[in-house]
Amino acid sequence: MTIGVFDSGVGGLSVHRALVQRLPQADFVYLADQANAPYGGRPGEEIVDLTRAGCERLFEAGASLVVLACNTASAIALRRLQQTWLPGYRKTLGRPVNILGIIVPTIEAATGLPWEHEAERRGDKVEQLDVLGVFSTQGTTNSRVYEIEIDKRKQDLAVFSQACPDLVPMIEADAGVVELAKAVEGYVQALKTRIGRYPDRAVLGCTHYEIIADIFRAALPAGTPVIHQPQSTADSLERYLERHPEYDPGTGGSRVFLTTGQPGPQNGLVQSFWGGPLVFEKA
Ligand code: DGL
Numbered sequence: 001m002t003i004g005v006f007d008s009g010v011g012g013l014s015v016h017r018a019l020v021q022r023l024p025q026a027d028f029v030y031l032a033d034q035a036n037a038p039y040g041g042r043p044g045e046e047i048v049d050l051t052r053a054g055c056e057r058l059f060e061a062g063a064s065l066v067v068l069a070c071n072t073a074s075a076i077a078l079r080r081l082q083q084t085w086l087p088g089y090r091k092t093l094g095r096p097v098n099i100l101g102i103i104v105p106t107i108e109a110a111t112g113l114p115w116e117h118e119a120e121r122r123g124d125k126v127e128q129l130d131v132l133g134v135f136s137t138q139g140t141t142n143s144r145v146y147e148i149e150i151d152k153r154k155q156d157l158a159v160f161s162q163a164c165p166d167l168v169p170m171i172e173a174d175a176g177v178v179e180l181a182k183a184v185e186g187y188v189q190a191l192k193t194r195i196g197r198y199p200d201r202a203v204l205g206c207t208h209y210e211i212i213a214d215i216f217r218a219a220l221p222a223g224t225p226v227i228h229q230p231q232s233t234a235d236s237l238e239r240y241l242e243r244h245p246e247y248d249p250g251t252g253g254s255r256v257f258l259t260t261g262q263p264g265p266q267n268g269l270v271q272s273f274w275g276g277p278l279v280f281e282k283a
Contacts, residue, residue: 001248002027002256003237004058004066006051008037009172009261010270011208012069015102017274018230019067020255022238027250029061031283034261038168039072040137040206047139051077052085057283059089059097061256064247066099067237071136071205071229074101075143096246102207102229103145105236109227110146110203111154119155133191133199134161135216136206137168146205160199162191164206171208174267181215188219203227211273258283 003023005016009032016030033039036050051073055066068074078101090097104115110132111117134146141163150159164187170180192198198221204210210230217226241249259280265271266278 001064002029002062002250002254004028004055004061004063005030005069006033006054006058006066006073007031007068007070007207008033008039008050008072009168009208010034010266011168011171011206011211013270013274013278014207014210015067015069015230015233018234019237022234023241023249025249025251025253027062027252027254029058029063029256029258031058031061032257032259032261032280034172034259036260037172038137039070040139040163040165040168042139044076044139047073048077048080052081055081055099056089057258059093061258062250064095064097064249065237065240066097067233068099068101069207069233071102071106071207072139074103075140075145078103098244098247100237100240102233103149105232106203106205106227106229107146107149107153108236109229109232110201111150111157113153117153119151119153129156130158130200131195131197132157132159133195133202134159134205135164135187135191135202135209136161138163138165140205146203160191160195161205162187162194164209167212168206168208171211171269172267174269177215180212181218184212184215184219188216198224201225201227204229211269257281 033054039047058066141161147159166183257280260283263280263282
């Protein structure tokens with residue numbers, strides 16, 4: 001058995017890398033749905049259908065667990081698939097399979113609280129002490145998942161989301177650093193204008209943005225803490241596997257990279273993030 005890692009494109013590689021470092025013996029299959037990327041501007045129903053097709057492909061490839069290394073798919077499709085598709089699919093397949101997202105570990109990291117925690121509702125107005133800036137795709141921003149879930153748990157943390165719709169297409173198309181820095185600076189300034197100051201902390205709420213994390217760090221005031229999804233997702237997966245021995249992650253240490261798009265070497269931006277050549281096979 002293997003662990004499947006799914007994203008619309010190359011962004012999920014940032015999560016994959018952290019998972020592999022944490023579980024070096026496990027077998028991994030990565031699937032990039034590059035034929036349909038970006039997901040961020042698509043209607044919700046399409047995101048659900050595409051995410052289901054991606055999970056199915058990974059389960060067919062032997063995955064026992066699929067990690068949705070994509071905020072947009074996690075925010076819009078995960079609950080739907082877990083409730084309406086997975087129970088029947090498990091029966092058809094005849095073995096335990098599950099899908100995990102990356103929003104839960106990110107919210108745990110942002111609040112410092114376990115997912116089960118619910119804030120005590122107070123009648124009086126809570127003074128918002130800290131401002132968390134979340135940079136994400138249009139789909140994730142529109143879902144308001146970070147605002148809603150953080151407010152349930154921590155009422156002294158105000159969340160402001162900033163959609164960055166140009167970034168995923170630019171990263172997939174190997175845009176230059178100068179062009180990317182200009183776009184990121186524009187989004188950081190737009191967020192600053194809306195808040196009235198810079199955020200106290202930031203979440204790179206789209207896995208593609210990890211590939212250009214240095215550019216975000218340079219656009220934010222020096223020392224702004226940035227919550228990194230790959231690390232929190234790796235922590236969470238490790239704990240999940242300890243609690244659920246029925247999901248077999250494999251022991252062969254194999255790595256397979258599949259794409260629904262153009263197979264072959266990934267672009268320069270991705271390979272410099274990856275630290276070497278990276279070739280995707282046809283899914
Ligand atoms: N990496 C995906 C995410 O985390 C990008 C989605 C897209 O294709 O727009 O949201």
